[in-house]
Amino acid sequence: MKTFAFSLNHRDQRRALRSWGWLAVALTSCSGASVSNGGPGPTAGGASGRGGSGASTAGTEPLGGEAGTGGEVGVAGDTGRGGEGGIAGPDPGLTDVTKLASTKCSITPRVIPASDMGMVGVATFKTDLEDADRAIIQFGKTTSYTLEAPVNWDATNHETWLLGMPASTTVHYRVIVLRGTTACIGDDASYETGDAPRGSPGKQSPQKGPSSAAVAPGFIIAVNGYFAYIVNVEGEVVWAHEFPVVLSRAVMSWDGMYMYVRDPGVFNAGTGGAIYRVAMDGSGETPLEVPGGSHHDLVAIPTGFAYLAKQAKGECDWIYTARPDGSNAEPLVNLDVVFSHFMLGPSAQSFDACHVNAIRYYKDTDSYSVSERERDVIAFISGQGELLGSVGATPTSSTPNHVKAEGADSLPYSIWRVQHGHDLYEPNKLVLWSNGYFTGGRSYVLHYTLNGATATLDWQYTGAGNAPTYSDAQHLPNGNFLVTNSQSGAVHEIDAHAVRVQSFESLTKAGYSCHRTTLYGLPPGR
Secondary structure (H helix, E strand, C coil): CCCCCCCCCCHHHHHHCCCCCCCCCCCCCCCCCCCCCCCCCCCCCCCCCCCCEECCCCCCCCCCCCCCCCCCCCCCCCCEECECCCCCCCCCCCCCHHHCEECCCEEEEEEEEECCEEEEEEEEEEECCCCCCEEEEEEECCCCCCEEEECCCCCHHHCEEECCCCCCCEEEEEEEEEECCEEEECCCEEEECCCCCCCCCCCCCCEECCCCCCCCCCEEEEEECCEEEEEECCCCEEEEEECCCCCCEEEECCCCCEEEEECCECCCCCCECCEEEEECCCCCCEECCCCCEEEEEEEEECCEEEEEEECCCCCCEEEEEECCCCCCCEEEEECHHHHCCCCCCCCCCCCCCCCEEEEEEEHHHCEEEEEECCCCEEEEEECCCCEEEEEECCCCCCCCCEEEECCCCCCCCCCCCCEEEEEEEECCEEEEEECCCCCCCCCEEEEEEEECCEEEEEEEECCCCCCCCCCEEEECCCCCEEEECCCCCCEEEECCCCCEEEEECCCCCCCCCEEECCCCCCCCCC
16 A cells, blocks of 8 residues: 655615545544634624523523522523532533532623624633632523533633624523632523515525434534525524625634635636625624635635635636735645646536545644646645645546545546535545536545555435535535535435435535535544
8 A cells, every 4th residue: 555644785786686545634624613702892782682681590481581599691691690500411412511510609691682693602601719710601492402512711700702602592591600620500591583684595494304313413604695604514604794795604713703705716816806804793794805816615724724815817726825804825735746747637617727526624733735627636745735646537647646536537427526515524534525517517526545656436426416516515523415516506414325314405606615524623534
């Protein structure tokens, strides 16, 4: 086996319209968050929705009702006493506080809807627990909490965003203040989320598939027209923001505090394309001015984000990196270093020097993968800009560490002909969306095992339909896969045997999707 190592209101107007034994790659980071978020946001109440008010630990009173023995924790923030056990452990995936030593303390919580994003709760609290060093907030539609936010401890009043709840919903929550392995558990309280942004996508009910596999828990970040939005596995919209451009990608920032988005951009120019950033509480929408003619895709990285762009018309694309606010944007590598070794496939639709259309970042090796549409190849680049290898069609001249993929024959009806979204989710496992012949072609989701200089096709999936542009494939933490048809908007979750688990009819159009298990911290995976 071949081996090597590397270090790795104009709003209404808008509406009118991973065996690669040598490549130990990690995390699928279409989402790319890494540290506790839940950060500072506005403390003013939203235009709609009510601030949190006390409820008994048993949860027997509605909004504004009388609190139980914990004391009142109403909108005004009167002090209540944290409980000393007696509350059942939370859903799997949440911190099991029953395994921590308990103590009593005072916790005064308050949650109001964010003024620019009513679905986001802005939580603050005070506590008298001495030497407390961190906290979490568990929340959900009932006192059987399903979500957990790591508290932004250093923020004023520990202000933290509660992400993942739909609009106009009563949300139960409790604050748990921690001191080493000791926990003070606050009483249950509740608040009501505000309205969704006007014109945002509505709920879509998923359709159950024939697979008996469990649906991967979490959320899907999608784009549709001018909107970037997030849905939960039930299809409820839990976050949405309208931008001034049609979108092809939305991805959360590395720290989870922002949403980055971009438009399809300009495919063969030295300037143009639009990238925006907005805080997850909906505030501060900002265009990021970056050099180059950028297009298609971008990805969060530890130092900010990376994007695809040409320096001049007629040249190959480069990978650029920028700081979180778009500053200090610099070219990392000219991708001609690899794509010049491959020929255009038959009936190519793009004749520029190269047409790079998707980028992924892998955290454990600090490396990227990039897809070139017309040459049927995916290349791997280190975080320092070094060419590591490639997979796909046979090159016309020598290029290092290339793996020939079964079915990537550069023939009109090759099973691997044109690709966009992809995921090298294990060192020797790759899944991708093969778009097929532009006119009348057939699209496939392809899964490969890489071993030395060859990649063997394990299975294919055609159930999501055909799409000649964009489209995506992602491995999920529970072993399933998320596939996106960017033409119809269909998003399917399929199991490890390529059998549909569930599907959405029209979620992401003309762009990419991304699954996250949680809207906080690192997504599970390598």
